[in-house]
Every structure is written in structure tokens, then in C-alpha cells.
Amino acid sequence: MFTPMMTTPLTITSLMHHAERVNGLVEVVSVTADNPRHRYTYRDAFKRARQLANALKTLGLKPGDTVGTVAWNDYRHLEIYYAVSCSGMVCHTLNPRLFPEQLEYIINHGEDQWICIDPTLVPLIEPLKDKIPKVKGFIVMTDEAHMPDTKLDQVLCYESLIAEQSDQFDWPELDENTPAALCYTSGTTGNPKGVLYTHRSTLLHCYASICADVFGLSIKDVALPIVPMFHVNGWGMVYSAPMVGTKLVMPGPKMGDGETLCTLINEEKVTVSAGVPTVWLALLNYLQQSGSKVESLQRITSGGAACPFVVYDEMRSKYDVDVQIGWGMTEMNPLGTYNGNCPPALESLPQEELDQLRLKAGRPVFGVDIKIEGEDGQELPWDGKSSGAIKVRGPWIINEYFHYDKPTLDDDGWFETGDVGCMDEWGYLQITDRLKDVIKSGGEWISSIELENCAVNHPDVAEAAVIGLPHPKWSERPLLVVVMKEGKTIDKQEMLGWLEGKVASWWIPSDCVFVDELPHTATGKISKKDLRVQFADFQWSE
Amino acid sequence: MFTPMMTTPLTITSLMHHAERVNGLVEVVSVTADNPRHRYTYRDAFKRARQLANALKTLGLKPGDTVGTVAWNDYRHLEIYYAVSCSGMVCHTLNPRLFPEQLEYIINHGEDQWICIDPTLVPLIEPLKDKIPKVKGFIVMTDEAHMPDTKLDQVLCYESLIAEQSDQFDWPELDENTPAALCYTSGTTGNPKGVLYTHRSTLLHCYASICADVFGLSIKDVALPIVPMFHVNGWGMVYSAPMVGTKLVMPGPKMGDGETLCTLINEEKVTVSAGVPTVWLALLNYLQQSGSKVESLQRITSGGAACPFVVYDEMRSKYDVDVQIGWGMTEMNPLGTYNGNCPPALESLPQEELDQLRLKAGRPVFGVDIKIEGEDGQELPWDGKSSGAIKVRGPWIINEYFHYDKPTLDDDGWFETGDVGCMDEWGYLQITDRLKDVIKSGGEWISSIELENCAVNHPDVAEAAVIGLPHPKWSERPLLVVVMKEGKTIDKQEMLGWLEGKVASWWIPSDCVFVDELPHTATGKISKKDLRVQFADFQWSE
Ligand SMILES: Nc1ncnc2c1ncn2[C@@H]1O[C@H](COP(=O)(O)OP(=O)(O)OP(=O)(O)O)[C@@H](O)[C@H]1O
Ligand SMILES: Nc1ncnc2c1ncn2[C@@H]1O[C@H](COP(=O)(O)OP(=O)(O)OP(=O)(O)O)[C@@H](O)[C@H]1O
Ligand SMILES: [Mg+2]
Ligand SMILES: [Mg+2]
Incomplete structure (x- = not known):
């Protein structure tokens, strides 16, 4: 042939x-037990x-x-x-x-x-x-x-x-x-x-992830992958950094330790880093307490869960660090969408709208084909509001789970991500929920993620989760579960009042409960599965 | 399976x-006959x-x-x-x-x-x-x-x-x-x-070319591919720009016209462009004559032939435009090496050495595997001086010419580029010659490209070529053929004297001839093949 x-x-x-051969002289720095x-x-x-x-x-x-x-x-x-x-x-x-x-x-x-x-x-x-x-x-x-x-x-x-x-x-x-x-x-x-x-999926993901509008990795950069190598291969940075010749700094067991991270960033002149929101909260906390700066740091990726506004806002305004949101999952190697550089046509939006845009999950990286499907199985338009199941396809998307007895893809060969969201005309994806966490009240969807983000922006709130519970009239209504910051207390009224004007009035949770802690998964995400079990017997007050 | x-x-x-779907709203601007x-x-x-x-x-x-x-x-x-x-x-x-x-x-x-x-x-x-x-x-x-x-x-x-x-x-x-x-x-x-x-070679080339250290294309950029779409697909920019969402500005038949290029750059806010050295000379010429600026322009790629120092130097010092050298060829889709961002370890070199570094052909882009082979077929070290035949391999390198009766690759499956050069320990490639243009004097190689670059840096020289001609004592010696700028004349002694101290003394051409014009190929390169025919009967003076 x-x-x-x-x-x-x-x-x-x-x-x-x-x-x-080409980047052999570039340094790799690590913290280890020894x-x-x-x-x-x-x-x-x-x-x-x-x-x-x-x-x-x-x-x-x-x-x-x-x-x-x-x-x-x-x-x-x-x-x-x-x-x-x-x-x-x-x-x-x-x-x-x-x-x-x-x-x-x-x-x-x-x-x-x-x-x-x-x-x-x-x-x-x-x-x-x-x-x-x-x-x-x-x-x-x-x-x-x-x-x-x-x-x-x-x-x-x-x-x-x-x-x-x-x-x-x-x-x-x-x-x-x-x-x-x-x-x-x-x-x-x-x-x-x-x-x-596979080797192929890893390499193609690598190419896509180093683009200027994604990680934008350069030989001039120094990268600190805080996201663990056991969490989707550290989002591929242990491949992409050597590929490009980026100096690699690895925090070893100290990945959750704000002080070590801060020291590494300053001493090794880290320019770019990646991690889950919890890590950024820990770093921010340390920076505030110690009065330290992170002057070499230019940009960080936050992914794996919704990023609280405070991380995005304080990193930018106080430390001049651009927070870039990534959305993806284990089944996607992990990158699906990325919120890096913004189309010039949108740069002139009022700051508040721009912030909202920058906190979305971002735009599909080249290689990932995305569609939003309605409950009737029809593809929904990219109008910024039609919300549905997010399906994906592409050379680094899963085809079959390892030793698994159920089909991984739908009949048309798409992978159903389990996330729910909507797309706008610029291809910005907004994640509103997980399919399993979706709350449907009176036939309409309520985004638990948006409610949680909004609750967490209250200065006294440490963590918040919203789950849907059965309701006699509306079939389901949202319940807000809140952990307060140490030494802080507010009452139910104030908490729910905080949400007013920030979300549609019928989204306001029908009740609010304060707890000492929320259940988490091994990657540090709130486990709503466990939370639903915990509140299985909850009774609405009226 | x-x-x-x-x-x-x-x-x-x-x-x-x-x-x-994702970049559909981005503009494409063209100049056409109509x-x-x-x-x-x-x-x-x-x-x-x-x-x-x-x-x-x-x-x-x-x-x-x-x-x-x-x-x-x-x-x-x-x-x-x-x-x-x-x-x-x-x-x-x-x-x-x-x-x-x-x-x-x-x-x-x-x-x-x-x-x-x-x-x-x-x-x-x-x-x-x-x-x-x-x-x-x-x-x-x-x-x-x-x-x-x-x-x-x-x-x-x-x-x-x-x-x-x-x-x-x-x-x-x-x-x-x-x-x-x-x-x-x-x-x-x-x-x-x-x-x-193939589709595959085009896409992989595209991924590699948009990396931060290569074209670094972003949705924030506006690209003006001046390199023709009939010249290795415009170096792939007509693929990579839509892939990333970069606004595309295309000069139509006006690609050699400094005035149109300048107007397009300023009116469309072009940030990045690519073309052969001749085009940059035309643009520089126009900028100097008209006193115009190109403020939006950040970086340009010069490839297809060696880039004169004056292009690199004036673009940077007078217009704040970074000139990035690319090396490649039709058989490579075309990208092989690229001189974009520089390893931080080399940034502190003295300016003159840094300039020399930035004028090299650059470092291999990921996907292109390069080796330098000596005359004995052994691979040469990357020591910055061992010069030999450049061979390449990778997913966007030719395997077989179309309808061709000779083998395209060597016995080990490498493509012999026909270029000669050396590599340093950072993977910087320096092109010293074409295999067919190589000059061998007294058993040692002389780089015609380096001599030409040096001659062209003389302020009164418009164009220069060096060819090797048979010599009774040294087997071959270099002849310098020069076209002066309009209205300028210098003599042989001054011309050859200009090279002294800039290259090894035994490299100084044994003679120099002034002509009105040099023969060119359809892509605007000096045709040394024709030049050698033209000077077939040349006699050395002593
Ligand atoms: N930027 C983001 N914003 C909101 N949610 C995100 C973001 N990035 C990732 N996620 C969530 O994380 C999920 C991917 O996480 P991961 O692959 O680690 O396992 P998991 O989905 O949490 O676990 P499992 O699939 O076993 O239930 C996504 O499906 C999405 O729900
Ligand atoms: N940056 C560069 N510096 C020096 N020479 C370059 C550079 N980039 C490309 N070249 C030269 O251009 C050649 C590739 O050009 P192209 O593929 O257009 O055809 P050609 O080699 O000139 O023609 P043919 O192969 O038919 O003889 C390279 O082999 C090299 O000699
Ligand atoms: Mg999952
Ligand atoms: Mg050739």
C-alpha cells in the first residue's frame, strides 16, 4: 500500500x-520522605x-x-x-x-x-x-x-x-x-x-493540554503539579512538562500544606500550577495568615470540582494570579473544557459578567466533541440556557471501562459524562449539576452547584452542599446543608436571605441545616450520595 | 478486541x-481581486x-x-x-x-x-x-x-x-x-x-505548531499568514487558526506588497504573522520609507530560507517585533525546528551570543526526531560543532514521494532532508548548507549560508550567494557572487575585507564577482543550481 x-x-x-534529547538539561525538583x-x-x-x-x-x-x-x-x-x-x-x-x-x-x-x-x-x-x-x-x-x-x-x-x-x-x-x-x-x-x-490517548491529550489557550506550557515555565499523580495522571503534567521542557516541581506528600507550597513556589520560581479547589483554599489561607506573596506565579488551574468565587477573586486581585477553570474527569484523561484566554469579543463585558464567564467550565479543547442532550434524547442548542446531559466523544475519551459488564457508551457511540450543563454560542460550558444530584422542582431544574457556590460566598460559610429531597407538592425541593467557619454562627433566615436576589426566587432552598462536617470522597469531593443517606428521613417543616 | x-x-x-461549533463567530478577513x-x-x-x-x-x-x-x-x-x-x-x-x-x-x-x-x-x-x-x-x-x-x-x-x-x-x-x-x-x-x-499528518502538525513555544496561537491572536497557501499549506495556519479560534487575515495577491501588509496589520490588529525572509525585507523597507508602525504585531515567523540579521535585528529594535526562525520543508508539512521561547538557562547569555542563538533554526518541535549523520553514516554528537547530514523521522514526515520511482527513505527508515547542520546540547539546530551546495576546501567544510549571511549584513549589499567551484590545490574553493543595492558600488577588496574577522580566515572566498541579479526559484530562493551553471567556466585569478 x-x-x-x-x-x-x-x-x-x-x-x-x-x-x-531536547530538554535533558531541564531540572526536576521534588519533596520526598527522604x-x-x-x-x-x-x-x-x-x-x-x-x-x-x-x-x-x-x-x-x-x-x-x-x-x-x-x-x-x-x-x-x-x-x-x-x-x-x-x-x-x-x-x-x-x-x-x-x-x-x-x-x-x-x-x-x-x-x-x-x-x-x-x-x-x-x-x-x-x-x-x-x-x-x-x-x-x-x-x-x-x-x-x-x-x-x-x-x-x-x-x-x-x-x-x-x-x-x-x-x-x-x-x-x-x-x-x-x-x-x-x-x-x-x-x-x-x-x-x-x-x-493508551499511549495514543495520553499523547494526544498532552498536545491538546499544552496549547496557548489551555495550560500554555513553555520552556520558560516552571510547573508545580499539586494535583496528585494518582488523580488522572496529575492531569498529564508529568507528560506535558518534559515534552515542552518545562521545569517540574513536585510537592511529594506536602501537596495540602500551604506553607510548603508557598516556599516551593517562591524558591523554585513556579509560574504555573494545577490542583483542586481545596488546595487553593489551603494556599490562600496560608498566604493570608503569613502575609507571604507568590510573585513568580502567573496562572493556576482549578478543576475536579466547582471553584469557589473567593479563590478566583482573591488570587487575582490580591496576588495577581489568573485562575483558570478546567472541567473533565477520569474518563477523559481528564481534559474536556478549559477556561484560559477569553475571546477578544467578550473581553469588554462588564467585570461582573466577565467574572461569571471566567468561572464557567470553559470551552472545549480541540479533540473533545461535546453535545448537550435534552430528556427526549434530542441535542439542545448552544444558547447559554438549555441545560441537559453532557455527552462527549474524542481520541482521549473512554471507550470501555476496564473489566466492566455494562456498556460504557450510548447507542450512538457517545460517552455520557454524568454531568449536566449548558453551552453558550462561544462554546462556554456551564456545569449545573451531576445527573445523579439533579433537583427537579415542579418540573423545572434547579442547579445545586450554583446554589452551593452562592452559599459558600457568604463570608462566614466554610462549606455548603445542596441536595434534592422528596416533596409532596413540588416532587422535589432543595435542602441546604452548611458548615460554618470556626467560631461563626448565623441563623437559617440569614443564610437563606443571603441567597435572595442572587438566584431565582423559586430556587431558594426550602430549608437549611447546620452541621459540623460534610462527608467527603477520597479525592476530597463532597459525597452527596452519603449526604442523601444521612438526610433520608428529613421532614420539611411546613 | x-x-x-x-x-x-x-x-x-x-x-x-x-x-x-466553538470558534464559529470568529472573523476571516481577505483581500481578493473582486x-x-x-x-x-x-x-x-x-x-x-x-x-x-x-x-x-x-x-x-x-x-x-x-x-x-x-x-x-x-x-x-x-x-x-x-x-x-x-x-x-x-x-x-x-x-x-x-x-x-x-x-x-x-x-x-x-x-x-x-x-x-x-x-x-x-x-x-x-x-x-x-x-x-x-x-x-x-x-x-x-x-x-x-x-x-x-x-x-x-x-x-x-x-x-x-x-x-x-x-x-x-x-x-x-x-x-x-x-x-x-x-x-x-x-x-x-x-x-x-x-x-494525510489527514493525520496535517492534524498532528497542527497540534505541534500551536504550542506556546512554536506559533503559540491563541484565541486572542490575529494571524496574517503571508506565506502562500500553495507553499506547504501556508505552514498550516489555515488549519491551526480555525482550530484555536484565531482571527485570520489573508492578503490575497498582495502578499509581497509592504504597504498592503502594513495596512492590514494596523487595521485588523494583527498580532502574529509568518512568511519567507523576502517578505520581511519588503515590509521593513516599506516601514522605513513610510515611517509607519506596526504596533499590534508581537511576533513573526521567518522560514523557508536563512533569515538575514537585519530582519531579526531591526524588527526587534525598531518595531518591538520578535522574529522567530522556523526550519522545515515541503516533506515535513513543513515544521521541523522552531526558535521561539528560549530556555531560561540561556537567557542570560551576552546579547551577541543570544542573537546568534536566536538566528539558528531552533529546537525540534515535539513529534520530529532529528539526527545528524557524519559521512561514515555514524550519528554525530550534539556538541554545537559536529556538522553532518540532517535526517528526520516522525508522524508528519514524508514516507514516499507521490508517483516516484526512487526510495524516499534511507535503509533505517529516516528521511534525509538534504540539509547539512549541527546541533547543540539544548537541541538548537544550525543549518550550515544544503548537501548539494556544500563546499569542501582542503578536506574541511565551509558553510555557504554563514558566508552569505555575513556578506548580506554589509549595508550596501542587496543579495549574496556563495558557491563552491573546483580548485587545483584545495579541490574546491568558495566564490562570492554579490548584487549591490541600487546606486552603491564597492570593490572586491572591500567586500572580502568585510568578512575578515567575522569568519575563519580560510573560509574567506577566493574571489568575488558583482552581478546585476541572481537566479531565483519559484518560491523566491536563490537557485545555486543555475548559478553553478552560470559560473561553470569561471577561472580563479592566480
Ligand atoms: N470544573 C468543574 N466544575 C464542576 N465540576 C467538576 C469540574 N471538574 C470536574 N468536575 C466534577 O468531577 C467529576 C470527575 O471527577 P472524577 O473523574 O475524579 O470522579 P467522580 O466523577 O467524582 O467519581 P465517580 O465517577 O466514580 O462517581 C466530573 O464528572 C464533574 O462532576
Ligand atoms: N530557517 C531556514 N534556514 C535555512 N534554510 C531553510 C530554512 N527553512 C527552510 N530552509 C531551506 O528550504 C528547504 C525547504 O524548501 P522547500 O521544501 O520549499 O523546497 P526546496 O528544498 O527549496 O526545493 P527542492 O527540494 O525541490 O530542491 C530546506 O531543505 C532548507 O534548505
Ligand atoms: Mg464520574
Ligand atoms: Mg528540498
């Missing part, structure tokens, strides 16, 4: 090869990845096998990523914040054969020892001096393991559709489900 | 679909592309057929690009500056069935009428009012043709390796050769 252009496969191996500030270069990283690949081979691991990781963002985790995926194996990142039963389920379901563990996380896995029979052994990510005592069997020391290996390795030539990494969903709406990324 | 992620094909159709400033939106463009696709179908054209274009950069050419490629046909862009015999050869070799012609270019094709028997007819890109008289047969008017068609069209589902566009090389070193781009 006549093949006019080369059909060179899109593999992570090609990315590694490029990064080593070193508060480890630094070396991409060239060093990939050399050690080859040593590790040799080591994995001597352990009997073969292409197609799965290697688990229970680890933070640091250089050894980076080496494991590349060594495993480029050997044709699957790198299965496990979320250490999952409940033990969930971890057990996922390790078994993912068929992990070896597990690489951060020394600080060994105690987490020890209790599972006898419940994960397919696991042949553990590699503890440290040197001999820092090896923990452990009850686990078949335990190897990472540094000793690779020390004896050659730094030459012939990476196999892989088809671009070879699986590279496995990640399970957060389990917010049900059991975690496995998503198996 | 278990396919974990969607394998949605990378097609230009998907790009068009995205651009229409309208000095036509403007509409991407939405309008793709609607008309569907009308055109219907029209092509009624003409009997089928997937796999080739449609030629002899046209400038304007909106109708844009519509043709998408209508043809997304119908599964091949869009063959013809360079109107080719000699008639070359045009005839390429039209026949490319098997063009219909040709779309700009009204101003009809006279160019008329003489070929009886020599291109496979061509079934011509579509003149204008409305009835502007139709030229012509001796061609089977001539249709573009606007009338599409006016009667529906704006609904079911684009075929294409495999991503389907050919999309055909372009012939410039014929600088021999006969033009056909390169057939």
Missing part, C-alpha cells in the same frame, strides 16, 4: 526520547527509568502486566511512570486516600502484580497483605537507609534494586493503542470504575 | 466541525464549504480525486481546502510562480481533474490548455460580475456554482491516513517532487 506520510506511532516512549528538596534533570530521570525497566524485567514482569503505585508526586514516581508504560506495561496509580476496602477492590480488580509504595504509605497497605493474592511483591520508593520496618512480604528497596542495573535498555516498539496507565474514578457516585489510558 | 479509549480518527473534518476587504466568519466559511462540496459532487468528483488550485491566500481558497479534503479528495495547491513547463508537469503528474483558479491567474493557465488533457474543467474563483474573458474550455464561475447548492452535506467518515493535500517541493535542487499529506 502507498503510505505517503510516516505513520510513526504516538507513544510515551517517543515523548521520553524527545524530552531526553529528601526535602531533591533535584536532578530529565536526563537523569530517564537514565534511571532505563535502570528501573531492566529491574522490572528481572522481576519477571512482561508487557501487558500491571504495576501499581501508592505514591505522591515525586521523581521516583515519575521514573516509574515512564519505565512501566514504555516497557509496554500498565502503570496503575492507586489513591492512598481511598478506604481500605476500596484499595483492596481496586488492586485486585486492576490485577496489580507488583506495587511500588512510598515509605510513608507502607502502613496503609500492610493490613491488606492477605487480601491481595495476585500481588507478588512490593518496591519501597526509598534507599536502604530509609527503609521502614514492615510486615509485608517480598519487599525490595527501590534504590538498591535499580543500582545494580544497566542504564541501557531497548524500549519495545509499541503500537500506539497499547494501554499505558490505569486509573479508577473517584467513586463519588458509585463504585470506582477503571479507565485504561 | 478490548479498545479502552475511543480511536476517533484525526481528520480535518473533525477540525472543521470543532471550529464551526473585494479589497472581504470579511465573514468561520461559520460562514464552513457553510459555504458544504455548498462547494455539494457542487464538486455534481461535477462528478469522487473521493480520491485530485482538485488543483492556482490561487492566493483568501477565503475562497480556504473554502476549497476544506471542501476538497473533507470530501476525501486531494487538494493540490499549484505555485503560480512556477515556469509554465513546471506547472504543466505538476498538473499532469498530480492528476488534477478540475482546477480552481483565481481570476487574475487565468492567463497563466491558458497557454497550457492543450497540454493538460486530464483536466476536465476550471472553476474561476469570483462572481459573475468579475468573470474574465478566457480561451479556456469548461469554465465555471465559483459563486454561481455554489449559489444553487444546499448548505447541508454529510461529510464522509474518513480513515485518518486518507490523503488530504498534495504539494510539490520548490525545485531548488532538482525537479519538484510531490508530497501527499
Whole structure:
């Protein structure tokens, strides 16, 4: 057959090869349990990845096998990523914040054969020892001096393991559709489900994510991925930074610690970072308390959950940092839409409207095709108000969950995201809810996310959730559940009054309850599933 | 088979679909023969592309057929690009500056069935009428009012043709390796050769080219592709701009006209542009004469030939425009290396060294794998001095020339670019020569490009070329051939003296000749092939 252009496969191996040759001198800085500030270069990283690949081979691991990781963002985790995926194996990142039963389920379901563990996380896995029979052994990510005592069997020391290996390795030539990494969903709406990324999906996602209107990563940047590498591969930054030659700064176990983050940003001159809203609240909190600044920081991505206005507003006004919203999910590698640069035609909007726009989920990145479907299965117009189920399609969208017995796609081949939202004529997506959290009152939809955002903007409110509960007259009505900031109290009337004028009057929750804390999932999201169970017997007052 | 992620094909159709939905409101501005400033939106463009696709179908054209274009950069050419490629046909862009015999050869070799012609270019094709028997007819890109008289047969008017068609069209589902566009090389070193781009190669090139460190295209930008759409698809900007939502400004037949370019830049607020060095010299010339400014312009790409220092220097110092060098070729879609943002580690170099660095061909864009090969076939180190044949590999590099009887790749599957250069440890490529132009004196290489750049920096020199001629003692020695600026004269001694201290002493050409003009190719490059013929009988003086 006549093949006019080369059909060179899109593999992570090609990315590694490029990064080593072209960006090999760029630094990677990490915080680890055994070193508060480890630094070396991409060239060093990939050399050690080859040593590790040799080591994995001597352990009997073969292409197609799965290697688990229970680890933070640091250089050894980076080496494991590349060594495993480029050997044709699957790198299965496990979320250490999952409940033990969930971890057990996922390790078994993912068929992990070896597990690489951060020394600080060994105690987490020890209790599972006898419940994960397919696991042949553990590699503890440290040197001999820092090896923990452990009850686990078949335990190897990472540094000793690779020390004896050659730094030459012939990476196999892989088809671009070879699986590279496995990640399970957060389990917010049900059991975690496995998503198996391929080399192709990872690379294309990488290309799309570094565009000027998305992460806009440059060799001039210094990136701090706070989002964990066990959370959809750290939104791909551990791939895109070496691809571009961006210096990488990784916070290790300190990802939730405002002080460490602030120090890293200032000392390493971080320009760009990414994380969930909770992290930004922690950083803001620290900045306010300490009076510190983050002068090198230009822009941050907030994703994974709706971003509170205060994060967007204070980061910009007090610290001159642009907050960019991303929307996506495990099934999307994760990027779907991004709110980066704004079309010039909209820049002249009044500040308040512009703020609203900038807090939306953003516009589809090229590669992700989106449609909004009404309850009748018809596509809805992009008019800024018609809300419906969000469906997606594209080269880094899931096709089939890993070992799953139900169909993943709809009859037309679209993936139903489980989110509900609307699109405007510029392609700005607004997420109004999760399908499972939707509140339907008197036949009309109420956005729980918008109500929550509005409640959280009250200066005394720490966290808020809205759930729909059965109602005799309206079929369902919203209930507002609020956690106050320490030492603050307000009453029901004041809380509900705060919402007046800010949302449609019939959206105002029919009641409000104050609690000490809300249930959360392993990725730190409010678990409305648990909240609904908790309020199953709630009675409306009238 | 278990396919974990969607394998949605990378097609230009998907790009068009995205651009229409997400960036549909963005403007496209063109200069045409029938309208000095036509403007509409991407939405309008793709609607008309569907009308055109219907029209092509009624003409009997089928997937796999080739449609030629002899046209400038304007909106109708844009519509043709998408209508043809997304119908599964091949869009063959013809360079109107080719000699008639070359045009005839390429039209026949490319098997063009219909040709779309700009009204101003009809006279160019008329003489070929009886020599291109496979061509079934011509579509003149204008409305009835502007139709030229012509001796061609089977001539249709573009606007009338599409006016009667529906704006609904079911684009075929294409495999991503389907050919999309055909372009012939410039014929600088021999006969033009056909390169057939696929949907996949075009899309991947697009992704790579919009990176922050390459074109860095954003929805905030306004792009003016001056490089013709018949010259490697205008370096892909007619794809990447709609992909990102960048407003597109197209100069039509006025691409060489400094005044029009300046007016377009200022009135349309152009931020980014791309073209060959000649165009930048024309623009600089106009700016100097008129005293005009180009305040919106932030950065320009210069590629296709070595960029004179004066372009880089004056654009930056007088007009605050960053000049970014790109290196590539028809066989590479065209992008190979790019000199955009500079690694922070190099930013502190002394200005002179930094200038030298910024005038190199740049660093490999992700996707292009480069190696430098010595005469013994061994790979050379990236040490900033080991010069050899540049070979490339990657998903938008040619695999086989169109209808060609010699192998296109070397035995290991690399494409030999025909260029000679060296790489440094940061991956900066320096082009020293074309393989066919290499001068070897006493066993050592002399860079004709470096000598030419140096000669052209003399304030009175308009153009300069260096060729190697046989020499009894040194086997070959360089001859400098110079065109002076109007009204200027200097003598041989002064000219050669100018080079002293700027290049190694044994590089100084053994003689210098002044001529009124140099021979050029259809893309405006100096034709050293013709120059060598012209000086075949030259005798060294001593
Ligand atoms: N910018 C955002 N605004 C609002 N919600 C967001 C945003 N980004 C992500 N989300 C929410 O996070 C979800 C994706 O999260 P993830 O893939 O981690 O698992 P999950 O959906 O929480 O868990 P599970 O699918 O197991 O129930 C999205 O479907 C969406 O509901
Ligand atoms: N930045 C640059 N600096 C120096 N030379 C360049 C640069 N960019 C491109 N070139 C030259 O242009 C060539 C590519 O041009 P193109 O594909 O238009 O055809 P051509 O090589 O001139 O013609 P042919 O291959 O038919 O002889 C490269 O091989 C290189 O020699
Ligand atoms: Mg989910
Ligand atoms: Mg060539």
C-alpha cells in the first residue's frame, strides 16, 4: 500500500526520547520522605527509568502486566511512570486516600502484580497483605537507609534494586493503542470504575493540554503539579512538562500544606500550577495568615470540582494570579473544557459578567466533541440556557471501562459524562449539576452547584452542599446543608436571605441545616450520595 | 478486541466541525481581486464549504480525486481546502510562480481533474490548455460580475456554482491516513517532487505548531499568514487558526506588497504573522520609507530560507517585533525546528551570543526526531560543532514521494532532508548548507549560508550567494557572487575585507564577482543550481 506520510506511532516512549534529547538539561525538583528538596534533570530521570525497566524485567514482569503505585508526586514516581508504560506495561496509580476496602477492590480488580509504595504509605497497605493474592511483591520508593520496618512480604528497596542495573535498555516498539496507565474514578457516585489510558490517548491529550489557550506550557515555565499523580495522571503534567521542557516541581506528600507550597513556589520560581479547589483554599489561607506573596506565579488551574468565587477573586486581585477553570474527569484523561484566554469579543463585558464567564467550565479543547442532550434524547442548542446531559466523544475519551459488564457508551457511540450543563454560542460550558444530584422542582431544574457556590460566598460559610429531597407538592425541593467557619454562627433566615436576589426566587432552598462536617470522597469531593443517606428521613417543616 | 479509549480518527473534518461549533463567530478577513476587504466568519466559511462540496459532487468528483488550485491566500481558497479534503479528495495547491513547463508537469503528474483558479491567474493557465488533457474543467474563483474573458474550455464561475447548492452535506467518515493535500517541493535542487499529506499528518502538525513555544496561537491572536497557501499549506495556519479560534487575515495577491501588509496589520490588529525572509525585507523597507508602525504585531515567523540579521535585528529594535526562525520543508508539512521561547538557562547569555542563538533554526518541535549523520553514516554528537547530514523521522514526515520511482527513505527508515547542520546540547539546530551546495576546501567544510549571511549584513549589499567551484590545490574553493543595492558600488577588496574577522580566515572566498541579479526559484530562493551553471567556466585569478 502507498503510505505517503510516516505513520510513526504516538507513544510515551517517543515523548521520553524527545524530552531526553531536547530538554535533558531541564531540572526536576521534588519533596520526598527522604529528601526535602531533591533535584536532578530529565536526563537523569530517564537514565534511571532505563535502570528501573531492566529491574522490572528481572522481576519477571512482561508487557501487558500491571504495576501499581501508592505514591505522591515525586521523581521516583515519575521514573516509574515512564519505565512501566514504555516497557509496554500498565502503570496503575492507586489513591492512598481511598478506604481500605476500596484499595483492596481496586488492586485486585486492576490485577496489580507488583506495587511500588512510598515509605510513608507502607502502613496503609500492610493490613491488606492477605487480601491481595495476585500481588507478588512490593518496591519501597526509598534507599536502604530509609527503609521502614514492615510486615509485608517480598519487599525490595527501590534504590538498591535499580543500582545494580544497566542504564541501557531497548524500549519495545509499541503500537500506539497499547494501554499505558490505569486509573479508577473517584467513586463519588458509585463504585470506582477503571479507565485504561493508551499511549495514543495520553499523547494526544498532552498536545491538546499544552496549547496557548489551555495550560500554555513553555520552556520558560516552571510547573508545580499539586494535583496528585494518582488523580488522572496529575492531569498529564508529568507528560506535558518534559515534552515542552518545562521545569517540574513536585510537592511529594506536602501537596495540602500551604506553607510548603508557598516556599516551593517562591524558591523554585513556579509560574504555573494545577490542583483542586481545596488546595487553593489551603494556599490562600496560608498566604493570608503569613502575609507571604507568590510573585513568580502567573496562572493556576482549578478543576475536579466547582471553584469557589473567593479563590478566583482573591488570587487575582490580591496576588495577581489568573485562575483558570478546567472541567473533565477520569474518563477523559481528564481534559474536556478549559477556561484560559477569553475571546477578544467578550473581553469588554462588564467585570461582573466577565467574572461569571471566567468561572464557567470553559470551552472545549480541540479533540473533545461535546453535545448537550435534552430528556427526549434530542441535542439542545448552544444558547447559554438549555441545560441537559453532557455527552462527549474524542481520541482521549473512554471507550470501555476496564473489566466492566455494562456498556460504557450510548447507542450512538457517545460517552455520557454524568454531568449536566449548558453551552453558550462561544462554546462556554456551564456545569449545573451531576445527573445523579439533579433537583427537579415542579418540573423545572434547579442547579445545586450554583446554589452551593452562592452559599459558600457568604463570608462566614466554610462549606455548603445542596441536595434534592422528596416533596409532596413540588416532587422535589432543595435542602441546604452548611458548615460554618470556626467560631461563626448565623441563623437559617440569614443564610437563606443571603441567597435572595442572587438566584431565582423559586430556587431558594426550602430549608437549611447546620452541621459540623460534610462527608467527603477520597479525592476530597463532597459525597452527596452519603449526604442523601444521612438526610433520608428529613421532614420539611411546613 | 478490548479498545479502552475511543480511536476517533484525526481528520480535518473533525477540525472543521470543532471550529464551526466553538470558534464559529470568529472573523476571516481577505483581500481578493473582486473585494479589497472581504470579511465573514468561520461559520460562514464552513457553510459555504458544504455548498462547494455539494457542487464538486455534481461535477462528478469522487473521493480520491485530485482538485488543483492556482490561487492566493483568501477565503475562497480556504473554502476549497476544506471542501476538497473533507470530501476525501486531494487538494493540490499549484505555485503560480512556477515556469509554465513546471506547472504543466505538476498538473499532469498530480492528476488534477478540475482546477480552481483565481481570476487574475487565468492567463497563466491558458497557454497550457492543450497540454493538460486530464483536466476536465476550471472553476474561476469570483462572481459573475468579475468573470474574465478566457480561451479556456469548461469554465465555471465559483459563486454561481455554489449559489444553487444546499448548505447541508454529510461529510464522509474518513480513515485518518486518507490523503488530504498534495504539494510539490520548490525545485531548488532538482525537479519538484510531490508530497501527499494525510489527514493525520496535517492534524498532528497542527497540534505541534500551536504550542506556546512554536506559533503559540491563541484565541486572542490575529494571524496574517503571508506565506502562500500553495507553499506547504501556508505552514498550516489555515488549519491551526480555525482550530484555536484565531482571527485570520489573508492578503490575497498582495502578499509581497509592504504597504498592503502594513495596512492590514494596523487595521485588523494583527498580532502574529509568518512568511519567507523576502517578505520581511519588503515590509521593513516599506516601514522605513513610510515611517509607519506596526504596533499590534508581537511576533513573526521567518522560514523557508536563512533569515538575514537585519530582519531579526531591526524588527526587534525598531518595531518591538520578535522574529522567530522556523526550519522545515515541503516533506515535513513543513515544521521541523522552531526558535521561539528560549530556555531560561540561556537567557542570560551576552546579547551577541543570544542573537546568534536566536538566528539558528531552533529546537525540534515535539513529534520530529532529528539526527545528524557524519559521512561514515555514524550519528554525530550534539556538541554545537559536529556538522553532518540532517535526517528526520516522525508522524508528519514524508514516507514516499507521490508517483516516484526512487526510495524516499534511507535503509533505517529516516528521511534525509538534504540539509547539512549541527546541533547543540539544548537541541538548537544550525543549518550550515544544503548537501548539494556544500563546499569542501582542503578536506574541511565551509558553510555557504554563514558566508552569505555575513556578506548580506554589509549595508550596501542587496543579495549574496556563495558557491563552491573546483580548485587545483584545495579541490574546491568558495566564490562570492554579490548584487549591490541600487546606486552603491564597492570593490572586491572591500567586500572580502568585510568578512575578515567575522569568519575563519580560510573560509574567506577566493574571489568575488558583482552581478546585476541572481537566479531565483519559484518560491523566491536563490537557485545555486543555475548559478553553478552560470559560473561553470569561471577561472580563479592566480
Ligand atoms: N470544573 C468543574 N466544575 C464542576 N465540576 C467538576 C469540574 N471538574 C470536574 N468536575 C466534577 O468531577 C467529576 C470527575 O471527577 P472524577 O473523574 O475524579 O470522579 P467522580 O466523577 O467524582 O467519581 P465517580 O465517577 O466514580 O462517581 C466530573 O464528572 C464533574 O462532576
Ligand atoms: N530557517 C531556514 N534556514 C535555512 N534554510 C531553510 C530554512 N527553512 C527552510 N530552509 C531551506 O528550504 C528547504 C525547504 O524548501 P522547500 O521544501 O520549499 O523546497 P526546496 O528544498 O527549496 O526545493 P527542492 O527540494 O525541490 O530542491 C530546506 O531543505 C532548507 O534548505
Ligand atoms: Mg464520574
Ligand atoms: Mg528540498
